[in-house]
Amino acid sequence: MRPAAEAFYGTIRLIRRFEERCIDLVRSGDIGSGIHPCIGQEAVAAGMCAALRPDDALLSNHRGHGHFLARGSDPGRFLAELTGRVGGVDKGRAGSFHPSDLSAGIWGASGTVGHGAAIATGLGWALARDGDRIAVSVFGDGAVTQGALLESFNLASLWRVPVVFVCENNGYATTLPAPTAIAGSVVGRAAAFGIPASTVDGQDPEVVYDAMAAAVDRARSGGGPSLVEFTTYRYEGHHTFERRMRLAYRDEAEVARWRERDPLAIQAARVPPDVREAVDAEVEEVLDAAVRFALESPHPDPADAFDHLYATPVRLRAGVSHA
Amino acid sequence: MPKLSYAKALNRALTDEMERDPDVFVLGEDLKFALNNVTTGLLDRFPDRVLETPLSEQGFTNFATGAAMGGKRPVVEYQIPFLLLLVLEQIANQANKFRLMSGGQVKVPVTYLLPGTGWRPGWGAQHSDQPYGVFAHLGVKTVIPATPTDAYGLFLSAIRDDDPVVVFCPMPALAMREDVSYVDLAPIPLGVGRVRRTGTDVTVLAVGHLVHEALAVADELAGEVSVEVFDPRSLHPFDWAGLAASVERTGRLVVFDDGNRFCGVGAEVLATAAEEMRLAAPPKRVTRPDAAVVVGCAPELDLAVQPSRAQLVAAIQAVVKS
Numbered sequence: 243m244r245p246a247a248e249a250f251y252g253t254i255r256l257i258r259r260f261e262e263r264c265i266d267l268v269r270s271g272d273i274g275s276g277i278h279p280c281i282g283q284e285a286v287a288a289g290m291c292a293a294l295r296p297d298d299a300l301l302s303n304h305r306g307h308g309h310f311l312a313r314g315s316d317p318g319r320f321l322a323e324l325t326g327r328v329g330g331v332d333k334g335r336a337g338s339f340h341p342s343d344l345s346a347g348i349w350g351a352s353g354t355v356g357h358g359a360a361i362a363t364g365l366g367w368a369l370a371r372d373g374d375r376i377a378v379s380v381f382g383d384g385a386v387t388q389g390a391l392l393e394s395f396n397l398a399s400l401w402r403v404p405v406v407f408v409c410e411n412n413g414y415a416t417t418l419p420a421p422t423a424i425a426g427s428v429v430g431r432a433a434a435f436g437i438p439a440s441t442v443d444g445q446d447p448e449v450v451y452d453a454m455a456a457a458v459d460r461a462r463s464g465g466g467p468s469l470v471e472f473t474t475y476r477y478e479g480h481h482t483f484e485r486r487m488r489l490a491y492r493d494e495a496e497v498a499r500w501r502e503r504d505p506l507a508i509q510a511a512r513v514p515p516d517v518r519e520a521v522d523a524e525v526e527e528v529l530d531a532a533v534r535f536a537l538e539s540p541h542p543d544p545a546d547a548f549d550h551l552y553a554t555p556v557r558l559r560a561g562v563s564h565a
Numbered sequence: 566m567p568k569l570s571y572a573k574a575l576n577r578a579l580t581d582e583m584e585r586d587p588d589v590f591v592l593g594e595d596l597k598f599a600l601n602n603v604t605t606g607l608l609d610r611f612p613d614r615v616l617e618t619p620l621s622e623q624g625f626t627n628f629a630t631g632a633a634m635g636g637k638r639p640v641v642e643y644q645i646p647f648l649l650l651l652v653l654e655q656i657a658n659q660a661n662k663f664r665l666m667s668g669g670q671v672k673v674p675v676t677y678l679l680p681g682t683g684w685r686p687g688w689g690a691q692h693s694d695q696p697y698g699v700f701a702h703l704g705v706k707t708v709i710p711a712t713p714t715d716a717y718g719l720f721l722s723a724i725r726d727d728d729p730v731v732v733f734c735p736m737p738a739l740a741m742r743e744d745v746s747y748v749d750l751a752p753i754p755l756g757v758g759r760v761r762r763t764g765t766d767v768t769v770l771a772v773g774h775l776v777h778e779a780l781a782v783a784d785e786l787a788g789e790v791s792v793e794v795f796d797p798r799s800l801h802p803f804d805w806a807g808l809a810a811s812v813e814r815t816g817r818l819v820v821f822d823d824g825n826r827f828c829g830v831g832a833e834v835l836a837t838a839a840e841e842m843r844l845a846a847p848p849k850r851v852t853r854p855d856a857a858v859v860v861g862c863a864p865e866l867d868l869a870v871q872p873s874r875a876q877l878v879a880a881i882q883a884v885v886k887s
Contacts, residue, residue, distance in 0.1 A: 299635070332668035342667040349634060349671065350663055354654060360624045361659065364631025364639075372636070393624025400619070550669035553727035556706070556756060556802035563840040 245292050247512040250447040252521045253288040254506050257308040259525050260317060263533060264324060268482045272537065273324050277338045278305040279478035285505035286410050286472045287312040289450025293458050299369060300378040301362040302351040304339050309380060315346040317528055318535030329539030335550060356381055356388030359407060363398045366405035376404040376461040384415030386428050395435040404461035407469040416480045417491040432469035444472030445503040475500035566744040572602040574713040575680060578720040579603060579640060583611050586638065589724060592616035592625055593642035601680040603642055622648050626655040633673045638724055641675060646682040646694045657703040660729040676723045677731045683823055684859050684867055685736055693859035697733045698824045701801040706730040706755060708799040711776035713743040715798055718753030726755065735774035756802030760811060764793035766885055767817040770808060770834055771796060775821045782877050790885050800830055809842050816845035819880045821872060826852045846887040849880040
């Protein structure tokens, strides 16, 4: 069942303010990597993740903070990951670019654009052998020009794997506009492999939820993969480094047009003002506590640099000779 | 005692492990017809655990990573050694890093099996590579069994290991047969080398099928030089203590390695020996030359860029004299 309007509003508000706090922490140097902000795309995360069961598996990407928060990852532990602390969800080994949090059903974020889809396909195949969990692969428009993505479409369709391919089409692969990169269409690619696909408004979390719920049902009931392309937009740059570089690859009018469809405003209009105020206040409290937790969490001990490298440990030599 | 071939040993290890562990499955190209004899009979016994894939090496390598994260133990078979470089990113950058990047939340127990690396006479320049050094360099667990018994034991351990492991099976060793008692077949731990022949004058560290060449050379020189032959069996992890113990006894070292010279396994072994072991004479290595390409279609050219017995003899004699 579709969640209540205030629940979606709360998720979108949490993601928006989390990203704004992160940008502050990038400025202060606490998040050394910078981040790929998802401001403007929050409705996709909120609607998509609400359609999943807690034990379903999602593979995220470099612009994935919203996915984590929407799936219920602890904001404090997640932020501690971004600041490289041992209290982070991955003990400081993932940072902003490659996080995972299995307790929230997020199994990783591959940095090789488009390649995570085949990992999600294999994961979905394995999960289906032992039950009715499904896998979700989330990628952007930049991924659809990768051959590896098409290999995953082929395998998933051929073997009827319960996986949902989600394309967050925000119009740009870093600086490259989608129309100058993509011949044909995103959904046309899926159709070529016999995968049902649709293009859906990604700024309205309720519309996102409905489309995603249909794809999830199909996967869970043995119908195989689907692709949903959500049209959306990022109001910030590709990465926070753009705040210094001021790259002029899109004009102000375009950004302003998309701001008229701000997911936060769209969902706010569905929630009474007093409820909104209460949600906003709670979000600030949660984020204050998260920032405190992240900055108070210890830095890793250099002696632990090899921890978690192997599951079956091997003896490794140091970088300097012992004799 | 029954004769066990190298290829049959691989088949037997995989069959035994699939029998023992229902999470083990195999995927790759043309498995139904078992072109490399590794999957012979498996489809009949385990019809839903043999996944014949289309030609999508990058796709099915990543698929294996996901399946492993989801609790399975995939064994991926590749037909051609160079395909491993097509999927180098998927193995070294995805499969091998997910455990670390997740802070230990996931494990990725995938085995990549190469039943036929090195020179394939007549098969052209793109089928005769030995890319094992690349994987060891990047920290991917890498084994290269020389005998049927080792092939069985190391393949079994690779499947049971909780991390990605690449198993290189040298083409010239595949036809090799060995007298074995099946009850003696057992897993062999990664990172444990073996002295194949004891000697007192010089240690020859030989990799893969070159172990057999080194043993032949040791026989040939028996009256003249006492050669100890050390087979590391796995390249990462590497049995440095085993090698050091051998060199401690002999004081001299020659490495016999079918990889290219620059940044190869031979280079690493010599560097470590120079830094950390007590040597009575400067060590030597016999390898493929820098930038070597085995063209595969002209035996004269192919042999010119592969390490030979004659080169090993000369290197041993030079090291012993100095």
